[in-house]
Amino acid sequence: MSNLLLPSATLEEKQPIYKVESGCLISKNADVTVAYRLELPEIFTLSVSDYEALHSVFVKAVRLLPNHTVVHKQDWFVEDKYMPGFDQGKELTMLSHAYERHFNERPFLQHTCYLFLTKTASSRENWNSLSTLLSRSKIVPKEMMEEKLLTAFFNAVSQFVRLLSDAGIRFTQLTDEDLTGTEEKTGLLEKYLSLNLDDAAPMVDLDFSQGLKVGSKVCQCYSLGNLDDLPLHLETDVKYDKLSTDRTHFAVGFAAPVGLLLGCNHIYNQYLFVDDHQKTLKTFEKKRDNLNSLALYSRQNAINKEFYDLYLNQAVSEQKLSVRAHANLLVWTEQEGDPKELRDLTSSAIAQMNCRARENMVDIGALFWAGIPGNAGDFPTEESFYTFAEQACCLWSVETNYRSSSSPFGIKLSDRISGKPVHVDLSDAPMKTGLITNRNKFILGPSGSGKSFFTNGMVRQYHEQGTHVLLVDTGNSYKGLCELKGGVYFTYEEDNPISFNPFFVVGRPDVEKRESLKTLLVTLWKREDERVSQSEYVSLSTALTQYYGMLEQTPALRASFNTFYEFLQGPFKTYLATEKVRDQDFDLQNFLYVLRPFYRGGEYDYLLNSAKDLNLVQESFIVFELDNIKDHPILFPVVTLIIMDTFIAKMRTLKGIRKMILIEEAWKAIAKEGMAEYIKYLFKTVRKFFGEAIVVTQEVDDIIGNPIVKDTILNNSDCKILLDQNKFLNRFEDIQKLMGLTDKEKAQVLSINLDNRPGAKYKEVFISLGGRVSKVYGVEVSLEEYVTYTTEETEKMQLFQKVDAGMDMTSAIRAYASELREAG
Template sequence: MRSRSKITTLESRFPLLAIENDCIISKQAEITVCFELELPELFTVASAEYQAIHSAWHKAVKTLPDYTVVHKKDWFIKESYKSEQTGQESFLNHSYHRHFYERPFLNHHAYLFITKTTKERMRMQSNFSTLCKGNLIPKEVRDFETVRKFMEAVSQFERILNDSGFIQLRRLRENQIIGTAEEKGLLEQYLTLSVKNGSPMLDIALGSGEVRVGEKRLCLHVLSDTDDLPSTVEVDSRYEKLSTDRSDCLLSFAAPVGLLLNCNHIYNQYLFIDNSEDNLSRFEKSARNMQSLARYSRGNQINKEWIDRYLNEAHSHGLTSIRAHFNVLAWAEDEEEFRKLKNDTGSALALMECRPRHNTTDTATLFWAGIPGNAGDFPSEESFYTFIEPALCFFTQETNYQSSPSPFGIKMADRLTGKPIHLDISDLPMKKGIITNRNKFILGPSGSGKSFFTNHMVRQYYEQGSHVLLVDTGNSYQGLCELIKGKTKAEDGVYFTYTEENPIAFNPFYTDDGIFDIEKKESIKTLILTLWKRDDEPPSRAEEVALSNAVSGYIEKIKQEDEFPSFNGFYDYIQTDYKKILDEKNVREKDFDLANFLNVLEPYYKGGEYDYLLNSMEEVDLLNKRFIVFEIDAIKDHKILFPVVTIIIMEVFINKMRRLKGVRKLILIEEAWKAIAKEGMAEYIKYLFKTVRKFFGEAIVVTQEVDDIIQSPIVKESIINNSDCKILLDQRKYMNKFDEIQAMLGLTDKEKAQVLSINMNNDSNRNYKEVWIGLSGTHSAVYATEVSLEEYLAYTTEESEKIEVMELAEKLDGNVEDAIRQIASKRRETLVN
């Protein structure tokens, strides 16, 4: 049973007095301004950017007055992923959230506390801590002028960091500091070491041998002496696991005790800004004393040399003398976990080439000084003298991946922990001016996971209301299309493919609403011109006029007579009614050769070789179909069918593009773009990529051959230059060619290092592949494409797995969803057993 004499109330020892104007006022009359920090994301910062961040911190710290404490506190808390599901989620979306449910990850929050204290308080030692005093008598707040100058300096500090473009400071308000009835504030979070609301009452045991907060046992490692520090420090460090002999993946110097330390912990970073001149004068005096005593001890001589070096650095480079302290406060509830985190923390410090020092004596004092606003209570003997620049190298400068605030986007996963993140690579970057179009260029060799990523992306686009049109050459989207078709009862999920038994067929004259606008007429004319004329045989002006009149005349005829439109009907109109019109106008044969026209188009008329192609009797208006796949692998080398099909595909999308106002449209062209370009369709691609952005649309091209992007002028001029979003998958097999790819895509060295790090350090316990996404050379990162088993079965391109799904679906009356659900359930049972 505890001795009551050792128990006291928190209120009697609590060092803080009040919150005034969102500032913490301590009972020692110290003022603390509180900020929340927004840092760059992990693995997204290059060496020059780390230097810029370091420089911004240095400039900001130098604006602060003497006797100020800068306390940066980084919280790293283990949490579990909880999805915000709605009741109307799709089958695949629900399976995705279920796959990630309770996925553990390390969450990061960074805070900054700037405290104005006094010369006397800065020199206090641990035995003078407020923790040791019987009671605290509040002092009067210092004079107004001192407070005013301090707040001005803090404002300058904030402006310098915010203007850097890398770090954002947000001032914490009173409710965020002390909390509300519903939510914990920062003070309560720290005193319970928990960010969860509704935790039990405060129970803190601060002993000399062990410190506990509730059931949490604290483990403290400190860097408080120069003997603990490495011989040299850098602004950044090379992360070997994601680096190659051709590229460097960089992290901040202190990253090992940040996100890379996978346990509940707080990393405290203190800078104590004394009067630099007083510090240097004291060192001058100490050096003279050492000099006079050097004859009695070699240690005094060595110390004198170290002091001289410190003074020489300060005077020759105009450096500011400060004190610093860094510590890692970790906690665990059971003994085995405590031993593990103690070893892990020591190892993390060793990776920084520091000497790990597990502190048991001053844990309580340092924990108490870590209370937000109580930095003035920090024991001076636990700090060491240094300069601002090297001290700032011990600041963590990155955070974990952050979800986009945009309502539109796709779900990807954090490459370090696998936590799902919401990523907008279209709307928000457009709004911020990062990109000027939504087009995307995707490059990845066979087996790199292109199909999974594109399936995953277009499925989420579709579920968010987009119209999706896919041009494929390998049945990559068949499973997803069939799933959508079954779910929407054939309202969506239209799959066009060519087989001898069921050849591909269209009706270019059919519209669901009977509207034939200019775009529809022009697309029909383009189609007929392609059938009539060769690429090297442009039509004359008279022929264009005659054809335009023929199309308009036929459209008027079907409107008046309520006739079902078809190519057969158009052909009949040409050789009857339109022939009479030409005769009446005395149109000469050299201006429009009607016999030649009918002869060339006869194969597409009833009884002709391709009479099925343009005479589909199905009343399918693709304008309102939201998910369409054209699988053209069987006809991509066919000189007759392929040009016709590609024109119809382009006509379908351009029709959507112009007529569907305020609706997102997406066209994704797989390897088919190569064949399209060969068949004289380059102008369509150029037009598409330059125009689609004006109609709330995206054009996406996917390829796997490096030589394609290097050698094709179509890709270079039309696709790459008009695609502000570039997406690359594993390129390591092209490592020797990557300089050419880098030059062609205009990638920076940072982006090159990110791309070459793909899949280098994947977690063997998770099944995923990584993908690099870059936006206009300014924002880029590597993400994980991880999906549920149900999504895998919908996206898979493995022939045996596709057959298994489709055969079972056939037994279930075509229900692909039930087939996937049953196969996934069976596989999970097999894994468990």
């Protein structure tokens, strides 16, 4: 038996679009289509109420459209690969380069959403698959519609777009060049016919002889065109079990399983046909009457009659709009042979919607042809079903990929599905849009949750973008990064105790510097419960003024606590005698006696007499590691004063330069040592100086039991960052209440790390901006970043052993990362 050979035809003969003019597609049936590109909400960011609100807006928008209008929503999900930013004109640091190389060609699904609104020239209720231009041998153009009908259509389209825009969906109308292309760029019409969204997509052959083959792409089509294919109830959203817990309901859109969650090349077409509503109801009334007269002969007729009654009653009593609907899934692969794996994957996705997977092999050509932009009027009627607008809109896909911020400033994190890098701005863009009123951040994450990797990554990227960073740590979490950045690292060791020179300044000290030195001297001199008199305060101020005046006249004399102490013993003592200052006004001998341990030869003579004349205000990366002194009654208060003095000096001196102070667990000790006022001042004032204060903690009780956190830090931190909270699951309601998290944010937080990609090493982080925008991101790093950020003692030792052996930090990181890479 010989094969039947079908005659071939040219695409020019059969293609249905007559003309593209003024942004409109005009078909050979005189249908007029307006085309848009849509930006939908990001996946995993909407709550149940958000889905319901969005659905309600869709229904209202559809009701604005005139009769004989087709809404065709076409969502493309195309496999793509992440391309690193090596050629963006700026030199990358070693860690940034390693990050980009780690994600080089990371596969992901690129989502693009198009919306086509078509005004058909006439009613198409009886238009079938044999009526399309693909099947007809002759084309009989119809007369264009009256101008007033087109005007009414365009007005309705404008209202449709405005309504959805107000709901947060961004619209971009496609131009003539977008649709037809140019000599250098392929247009959407050609892209669809080749199933290729590349701007240089070549034209390929279409083969309808055995299903559908587009070039080398073998296609399958799955239709939702019968009521029997659908579940009994359509919903706006469904519970996503992989990210839900027994305490939380994590919602995704009803059509999400055939959207981004379907990991293959596919197009999801959604059609909604607005016919003549009154005509449809009259037709159903006649059918109901016929069934009623035949009910005695068949129980099925009686049941169908009840269905028609129910439909008509709802249409009239609830004023619902009768429409026709259809959805189909076009998937493709370039693999040879029977694509069983693709079939199983697609069927499973449809089954997750509680729908029946029906592969359409007969009408695949007609459905593909109707999917051409502007050709929705050619859709075969037998593939659609009657329903109401509310149910039809449930079939719409409403989510898209995580979007990168357009802001030039930000950090790189990963999206939850593929791990593709996403540029996230947590500071500038949210401030400009009013999401937040300050840049401060509060970070909560128990030990082992990935907190150090997130904070190290954030600090590194901020610093590489020009931020002055001051870190207060209690666990050597930033030693590797500080060494790499050539920063200043202060820590206390028995053979190398912590040492400063707060008296060193460039030029004459300003008012802020003199005030901080007076505060330091008072802290060393007086106990917390001792009062400083006005005369004592004036005497210290005079001493500092005269001391720096002496230094100006004696350039060879070096500023330090030792020389200040000697100045007090000599010239200032003489001055007090000349001025006849009484001991009860300022007891110099008592002052010298109490501060003697900090002078040359004293117990703490190293503390304020560093041999390094560091100008900490100009140092861009400073780490104070306080683990060994956080309980010391003398050293700790002095060091915390120097820390605060350093950052406040940066705030007031560095104009137009971004500043960050990040306080790890040390904030608990700082708050106990009478430093509460500094914390309050910092969090309330830093935003005015282009700065941000960040506090990191890992204990729930730190939030619940500390008024400084509750009343100052939390209230003045518009960005809240949480890592895995499973350890606090039984107490999370307290955290939710104190941090003001919504139920949607609670579901997001408790979904952290529940559905991480198999084989990938990363942790997830939740970020909320002003309580209005919240997402969960992946924190995935390269091996070079891993060895820089690691807090594992054995791994840190191996890294610094290489440094001690003579390697610079960059070479040591590369060498250690290479060893780990080879070890697997």
